[in-house]
Amino acid sequence: MRRKVGIKDVSREAEVAISTVSHVLNGTAPISAEVRARVLDAARRIGYLAERQAKATISTLKTVLLAVPEDALPENETNLVSWTVLGALSRECERRGVKLAPLGASGTLTARKVLDAATAASADGIVIVNDDRRELLHGIAASNIPAVLINGEDQEMKIDSVTPGNRFAAQMATDWLISRGHRSVLHLTWEGRATIRRRQDGFLDAFKANRLPTSDAHILLAEGYEPRMGSDAIARWLEEKGGLGGVTAIFCAADNLALGAMRALQAAGIAIPEDVSVMGFDGIALGELVVPALSTVNVPLDQIGPEALHLLEQRVLLGPEERAAHRLELGCKLVIRDSVSSPDA
Secondary structure, three states: OOOOOOOOHHHHHHHHOOHHHHHHHOOOOOOOOOHHHHHHHHHEEEEEHHHHHHHHHHHOOOOOEEOOHHOOOOHHHHHHHHHHHHHHHHHHHHOOEEEEEEEEOOOOOOHHHHHHHHHHHOOEEEEEEOOOOHHHHHHHHHHOOOOEEEEOOOOOOOOOEEEOHHHHHHHHHHHHHHHHHOOOOEEEEOEEEEEEEHHHHHHHHHHOOOOOHHHHHEEEEEEEEEEEEHHHHHHHHHHHOOOOOOOEEEEEOOHHHHHHHHHHHHHOOOOOOOOEEEEEOOOOOHHHHOOOOOOEEEHHHHHHHHHHHHHHHHHHHOOOOOOOEEEEEEEEEOOOOOOOOOOOO
């Protein structure tokens, strides 16, 4: 096991006295900006700040109830996003000494099921994954049990939530396609939750911001987010249009859809990216393994769970009435691989 670091290690790394480190970390005496920066940098670099934060949270959260819809639980390639988020959350709970109690109820999540399970587990708080139905969130918010929603959007801001910056990230991706010369772009999406609609909003925002006609911003709905559904939707588009219909790029609301779209395009003899570019959203590992490798929007999936725990801790400490609901959106990054090129390349 890795040896825990302490204040003596920070002192040695920063080359200052132990008392100086103590004053910097506790704010008990005036210290020059240069020395303060050196101490904090050393404490951060050797992991002391992270350990100190973890110790401070152990007494705040002992047990957290995890409420996950049934369709997000099967461990398969379709649920890679959910399982990446859940895996990171589980590891963070283990690191902090927090017990994670999964809700084993079958069928649709209801507020009553969740609250009864939280009471039975003596949970300090509740983490809800993906399910942002108003009736569920209303019931949980009314209970005053601290709760946080992961990868969903509470439109009435009753409880805290953590989600990717979906709208901004989708606009960023579409802006990048436009900067490469694409003017007729197809957005492949589905009738999903509010978080998915935000990706469509961002797609349209990019056309408006670049003063391009939204008539060239095409929307194609798949039946869902599974790869086969993306494949079916693109096959339908190709048949109805007698080809690509002038589209030079396809921006998909999920990597799953992008992987399915690529299969349908290749089956139809359409080369990627020579004939059409394809971009995904999520950053799942499979995108790097396909040929050509998928360009995508990388979501910081491993950060969502830890950030949710932090919000939950603050809610437990301050109480439900002392702090307005927070919505935390995490920044995303573009990952450019081989599936995108300029239309005239």
